[in-house]
Amino acid sequence: MLNLKFLLFIVAAIAALGIIFGLGIHEDDPVPDDYYTPDASEVAASLSSDYSGFFGDVLYLADGETKAEATDFYPNGSSRSPTENYVTFKALADKAAAKEMFETAKPSYESQVGRTVMGSVVAGTEVKGNLDDAFGYYNNFNMGTPSAYLYYMGYYGNVFFESYFYLTGAMISEVEISDLAKNIYKAIKNPISVDYANRYLEPAPESDVTCRLLVYGNANNDNYLDQADLSFIESIAKGSWDSAKYPYADANVDGKVDSADVEVVKKFLNGQSATMYYTDWNLDVSSIQYPLSGKIAGTYDSSLWFAQIVGVYDDVKYLCRTQAYIDALREDMFPGASKNIVAQGTNGNFDPEKLIANNIKVVIGDPYGITAEYLEKVSKVKSIQTVLIPENRDINGLNWSNSVVTLGVMFNKQDNTKEYVEYIEKVERKISESVASAVSGETELSYLLIYAQPGSTGVGLDVHSTGSTQYGDVMNVENLPLTCAIQNSSSNWVDSSVEDVLAIDPDVIIFTAWGPFQNNYTQQQYIDFINEMLQDYKTSSAYKNGRVYSISYEVYGTLPGISGIPYLGSQIWPSLFDEDEGVALLQEYFDKFTYISGTDVTTVPTLLPLTLADIEGSETEASTATLMIYGNANNDDTIDASDLEIVKSVISGAKSLADYPYADANADGAVNQKDVDLVNDLINRKQGITVYVSCLDVNGDDTAVAVKYPLRNVVTYATNMQMPALFANGGQYVAGYFASSYDVAEASIKDAKNLEGNQRQISDAAWANFTALDASLASKGGIGAILIDHSGIAQFTESRMADLKASGIPMIDYTSADAVDELQTVLVLGFLFGGDCEKVGREYAKIGWDVKDKVSEAVSQLSADDKVSYICGTMYIYICGASSSFNTSAATAGGIPYADLNADFASKYTKNSTKMASTEALSNYTDAGIFINNRSMDWGLDESEYNKQIVETWDHNNSGVSSRVYFKEFEDKLVYVNNLLPGGVKIAYMAHAMYGDLFSREWADSVLQSYIDLGSAPLAGQTLDSVLAYITFDDYKAIAD
Incomplete structure (x- = not known):
């Protein structure tokens, strides 16, 4: 952003430019060839004190001058380097040394002559006047306004000089260069003390506001045209006007501020027709x-x-x-x-x-x-x-x-646009503060932007230009402390090669890719394309140091790009920028200022910059739960453009429906334009559409169930399905429930209708309450769906299923008591509820899936002999059979079902759960590695309640017999896991129970903490000290003894 005070300075300077001839300067006779002066600073001082000509009204002696080298400069109005016109003098040992420096530099200058830059041919000049020798090149071009630049160098005696000038609103000829040569010669011949040099004084700092509004009438130089401007213009009209400081006060641009400007601004504020001037x-x-x-x-x-x-x-x-x-x-x-x-x-x-x-x-x-x-x-x-x-x-x-x-x-x-201004200023401030916190010198890195367009050949670079324009991607990335490895390019684009890039070897390589918002351009295609380009640069320092990234030009070369720069900064300098904050800022931009508001930006192809790990594919990246919604063609955890591509590929015949069954978005057995339209609606999360859910029917077979999106007014049956709905933050959408046993964990449904069933049975009276609730919701479309865990399917008799069909109430049925199935259940319900629930559901599933993958990876390294066998139990003294979801959860945690090792045990315990026949029921099975007892326990406990629950669990009275008697031979191998907790937590504690040397208690606790931090309603406000998640014999003894 060009600062306003600097902009005004430039405008004033340009206005004063003109070709000045006949200045009355009379050159002295040439001095002898052995002319020598020992002090370059006095030469520069002389030029600064006396120069006035075509290339500026004045030159300033730069600070830090020495006898060996000194520079005069003048701000030239460019926002990019070089931002100053300059003449640098070097006092060398003798004339021979000066001549050698000149002849060394001359070929580089000569190579520029004849090139076409910005539509104009670069000209050379040998004008030297009385100098010993000189050479330069210059270019007059017009990109909407006449502009020119000049590079000019030479020597006289032992003094070598080089210079650069950039002008707008002017053209250069050899007449002006001759005049410059005269002034340089005169300064070399007549050095003066630096005490008489012209020094540059920085303008006094004004407000912190960056003036972005370019409209005349914006008198106070802020970003809004409002009553404050009108009042300010009125006060100026009555007094004096500082035209240099407040040029926009002249609303009608007539050179004065008076009542006419007041009237113009009044028209602006009233929305009335008027001529509006702007820069x-x-x-x-x-x-x-x-x-x-x-x-x-x-x-x-x-x-x-x-x-x-x-x-x-x-x-x-x-x-x-x-x-x-x-x-x-x-x-x-x-x-x-x-x-x-x-x-x-x-x-x-x-x-x-x-x-x-x-x-x-x-x-x-x-x-x-x-x-x-x-x-x-x-x-x-x-x-x-x-x-x-x-x-x-x-x-x-x-x-x-x-x-x-x-x-x-x-x-x-x-x-x-007011909110946009506030957002931009926040992001710019964040970047500035983050960079300022670095130790001096530790942040600056060189970079190159390699243009990446499918089908293009050769290597093109977007580079930092010395011209009047700057490409958007260069401008955005240079908000970070990155310096383009190619400097002084007069063009925004450089044709290069792999070999040249490797020779330059920048610290950072960034691919800048075209084409991300085309409907047929998926994230994986983007990654594959960049990965293919990456192969040529694997010997670079950037690759070896992990500093290769990719951005999409359509985002980072245009106005949304600034929103993703803090995230890019977090990947390059993780100690200075926070990754989560970077994602949040990107999300905020697209939520506030685009039509994809509410869409998770991490799911939209190419919005986030790619890291090297993203490009190559991180080996540590976990798999994801499958969103069991038709339309999720690629079986990941969301529905996005990549699914649409698969649907289109199935239609074209490039892919098979057998391989991608969810490509049939409307579940009608065919894939056609109707599926394309529905997937587009799903991508847009269009309200009121019909969504087809993959779940179980009454026989436990897969089926497709149609529900309205977003899902509202649901009824839940039993804890195993009720908790997943609440974990997805869907309690607000529960219209009724058949039973609720946990005051704290299920608090989010307290306002829903209690249908007065129980955890194991839906009575006829409770079913009547259900049908009555549906009737009462008729104006809202009735009950949106009934949600059940398949273990309770027996409650849904033929007549009750007929009731559901007649009323048009869909049933969503999952085996949600299983820890893995529970993750997928929360994911599906979060998607169906929509909005923030979808975000919670995805993160909920991801945490659990990461736990599952971590456990699987570690346990896979164990030999068969090192793996632990387990027996699972429930309701204190009930043993779970092979088909029980408790057993499958423990298997996911890496254990070996004891039933697989002991045929007698397997034949005896075949049901989901069987009560122990006696206190000796386990006596023949003590070689089992561990007994995992699953118990649902509410939370929100204080210390005394926490301890009391541990003791009561261990000493539970089973018709007069303590649980300790049943488990007398298992006390050191018995653990209780809280069945109410998220599936990922249960897997973590079960894994710890079986493989404590691989999975610490602290790690399992951290998984629980992750779910607490997620913002899921059931765990809101809880801590590790208020949730009894896991009990061992040692926990019991520490209290009971």
Whole structure:
């Protein structure tokens, strides 16, 4: 961002530029060839004290001058290096040394002559005047405004000099270079003390506000056109005006501030028609007729980002792109684009005739689409207004943050942009604070941006340019302490090669990829493409040090890019930037300023920068639970664009429905356009659609059940299904329940209807209450679904299933008592409930799946002899059979079912649970490794309640007989695991119980803490001291003794 005080300084300087001839300077006669001066600083002092000419009103002696070397400089108004015009003098040993330095540098200068840069051919100059020798090259170009730069060097006697000048609003000829040579010669010949040098004084700092609003009338230089500006203009009109400090107070740009400016701003604030002046990308004054309105044309699709923030998206009707490109834009991100936006037909200049034909009233663009030729043509068309502010790059220090704020005012919709200003300032402040916290010098790294476009050949680099424009990706990444490894390029683009990149060997390599928002462009395709490019750079230092990344140009080369820079910073400097905060800032941007608000940004292809681990595929990345919803074609934990690609591939025949059964989104046995439409709706989380859930039928077979999205007004039956619904934060959507036994864990359904059943039976009276509840909800669509664990399916008789069918109430049935199935149940219910519930469900499943994978990986390294056998129990003295979900959970935790090792035990205990026949029931099975007893225990305990529950669990009275008697030979091998807890927690404690040397108690506790921290309602406000998760004999003895 070009600081306002600096912008004003530049404007004033440019206004004063002019070709100055006949200055009355009379050169002295040449001195002898052996001229010698010992002090370069006195030469520089002389030039600074006396110079006035075409290349600036004044030069300043830079601090740090020495006798050997000194520099004069002048700020040139560029926002990118070099930001200063300069002449550097070096006092060498003798004339021969100066000549050698000149001749060494000359070939590099000569190589520039004849090149075409920014549409103009670079010229060389041998003008030297009375200097011993000199050479330079210069370029006069016009990218919307006349501009020029000059590199010039030479020597006289023992003094060598080199210089650089960049000008806007001026052109260079050899006449001006000759005048410069005269002044340099004069300074070398007439050195003076540095005490008389002209020194630069930094302007006094003003407010911390960065002025982004470029409109005249913004008198107080902030980011809003409001009553404060009007009041300030009124006060200026009555007194004096500091035009250098407050130029925007002159609202009508007539050179004075008076009542006419007051009236203009009043019109602006009232939304009345008036001429509005603004600073354009050439730093000139341009105007529009306020307020802007009507159909809009933009150069690139990045103009759609502007339109969404400003609130004029529906008015964008034309893009300077091909129709194929527009048709490929993501529908959820740019809804209706392919239907409502007309393409020019090719990428490039706007065609005024096509604009007229499409009734376009406002053009927002880019110098690549808005050329001088276009401006000349469109100037004759009064109905079209063209706004010259940057769309997707930095131009003369102005960028899209200026454009968003300025367009908000021009369209009289600045209320829509205020939050954007606050967000941008927050992100910029965060980056600045993070970088400032580093130890000096530890952050600066060199980088190269390698352009990556499918189908392109060669190696192209987006580089830091010394010209007036800067590519958006360069501008965004340079918010971080990254310095482009190619400096002083007059172009934004450099044709390079793999060999050149490896020779430069930057600290950081960033691929900048094109094409992420096309509907057929998935995250995996993106990763595969970048990984293919990566192979050429595996010998680089960046690769060896893990500093290879990828960003998408469509995000990081345009205005949303700043939102992801803190995350990129966290990957490069994890000690300075926080990764979670980086994700949160990216999420905040897309929630507040785009049409994918509410979508988890980590699920949208290419929004997050890729790390090297992402590109190559991290070996430690866990698998994920399967979201059992038709449409989730790739069987991961969400529905996104990658699923849509598979559906389309099945339709085309490239993939098989047999391999991707969930590609049949509407579960009708065929895959066609209807499935494409439904998956698009699923991706957009469209409300009111029918979603097909994969679950069990009454016989335990797979079936597809249709429910409305989002799912509301559900009824739950029994704890094993009720808790997953609550863990997904779905308690708010539970209309009724048949039983609730746990006051704290199930508190989120306290307002739902108690249907007065119990955990093991639904009485006829309870069923009648259920049907009555459905009738009472008729105006809301009735009961949305009944949720059950399959272990309770016997309660759903033929007649009750007929009731459900007649009422249109779907049944969602899972074996949710199993720890792994429970994770998938929460994932599915979170998706069906929608919103924050989906986020909670995904994270809930991910935590558990990470635990499952960690346990599986560690246990897989054990020999068969080292694996632990187990018996599972429930309800204190009931033994679980092989089919029990408690048994399958322990198997997931790495154990060997004892029934697999002992045929007698297996034949005796075949049911889900069988009560021990006597206190000797376990006497023949003491060779089992461990007994895991599953007990549901509420939480929210204080210390005394916690301890009391441990003792009561261990000493439980079973019809007059203590549990200790039943387990007398197992006390050291008996543990209790709280069955109410999340499946991931149960797996962790079971794994600890069997393999304590591999999985510590502290680790299992940390898993529980992760779920507490998740924000799931049942565990809200709990701590490790209020939840009794796991009990051993040692825990019991520590209290009972």
